[in-house]
Amino acid sequence: GTDAYGERLRAGLVREGVDVDLLRTVPGPSGTAQVTVDASGSPTVVAVDGANAALTVATPGDVALIGSGDALLLSSGTPLSGVTSAALAARERGVRTVLAPSRADPLPDGLLAAAGLLVVDEDGAAALTGRHEPYRSVRALLELVPEAVVTLGATGCLWAARGGEPMVVPAPQAAPVDTTAAGDAFAGALAVALCEGRPTARALEWASAAAALSVARPGAAASLPYRCEIDAACPAVAS
Template sequence: MSDDVSSGVPRLVVFGSVNMDLVAYVDRMPGGGETFTGTDFRQVPGGKGANQAVAAARAGARVAFLGAVGDDAFGQELRANLEADGIDVTGLRTVPGVSGVAHIVVEGDGGNRIIVVPGANGEVDGVPETDRGSLVGADALLLQLELPMEAVTAGARLGRAMGVPVYLTPAPAQDLPDALLADVDVLVPNQHEAAAITGHDEPDAALAALLERVPEVLLTLGEDGALHGRRGEEPVRVPARKVRAVDTTAAGDTYCGSFAVARAEGRSPREAMEFAAAAAAISVGRHGASSSMAPRGEVEALLRG
């Protein structure tokens, strides 16, 4: 029996993107053709996959990351950032060319607009045979859509074949093939992604439509909290914690990674959502993506307080 199993520590695998976030802060978004002076700039490791990996690691899980970076300076820094959180990067490949980059503009109210340039992430076509051992006995496999669709679909298929619960964050929003959803256990969209997939702006209607395609849905609603549903059960709604947001980048990834860890520990959906809401509340009060995520002790202190 592994140390992780005997100690009860969840073990998660993230197959996804890793980007360098280039973040500009502004009082308001510039219009088309307008040049506008920003208030601050930060360079922060990110990417939806890497963000979820860091969130899960800080929430108390053992995490392995599968993906790719370029052979540039960003690639070295992105790898080192994951290693600093104790994440196993054996499956993080280095490929010729540039690493993924996200250009992010954050407004004064914490809202953001993001342009992702895939770089090395676009070279990933599936989980190499040599990395599949990381999935043996894992408690969850976390996927997103910043890798090519064929890679994500192959990852979900592999997770299902190996008996690992598959979480999918459908971002950036796009059409989801039935072949992919057939292997997804938990779909984790935000309200905009859910509306794009289902055509329903109202959360309860979107949840019902999504549950026709997957067995479990965690629908994040920003400042309105989150809505969880499983087939045959009453939906669960948990409000967001009221905080002053300065940067909402990676709030959804923080929520997803933290929720997956709490569920792997055996917590109920409501308990897991409360834990994830506390982690997300801390993250939106800080700048950056992975740099905004709190360690488990801080999240638990907020829950107690």
């Protein structure tokens, strides 16, 4: 957006060395989220779409960039029509898609059909499958996508792929302060590790270490760990 939040977000990305050449500015307010955290570190989030609502379709520039990547990481913080068009573009170009919805909402059939790996928490898995027991829900997810991860909070995560048995990957111990960005930390680190060719089980260990570091700190973006911190917390998987 063209507000102060937009300027702050752009400046933060530049400061962290992120390429912002294709970052578009939309007239009006930026997308924001108001977060409150209870004594256990669990957040309540109220989101306002703002500029995010403009991302209704992948543009030719988006599609060209997607085609040059090793993986496409998608959330659901923007209109699902745009998320779906990006996923379809990735599938057509042989780019692996990691879909990590930010809300436990229904997902379009076209989006699920284009997703390679789906990452959801227990609530999201139950919303998509109608099954609340994690082993049952992850097996049901494999009817929708080829590979799925159900995150289990402090317990770790449950991973399954078609043709194999579900496997639990434990999470490192952490004293939760604020779990707001834990899912983002997990999904981002997982996508990086998979792009680097790590076996999925190892990639999940590295992603779990990233999430554990995140929950031990307050804030959303401010809580996300640097790569060197994840490597130090998970030396067995560090590159």
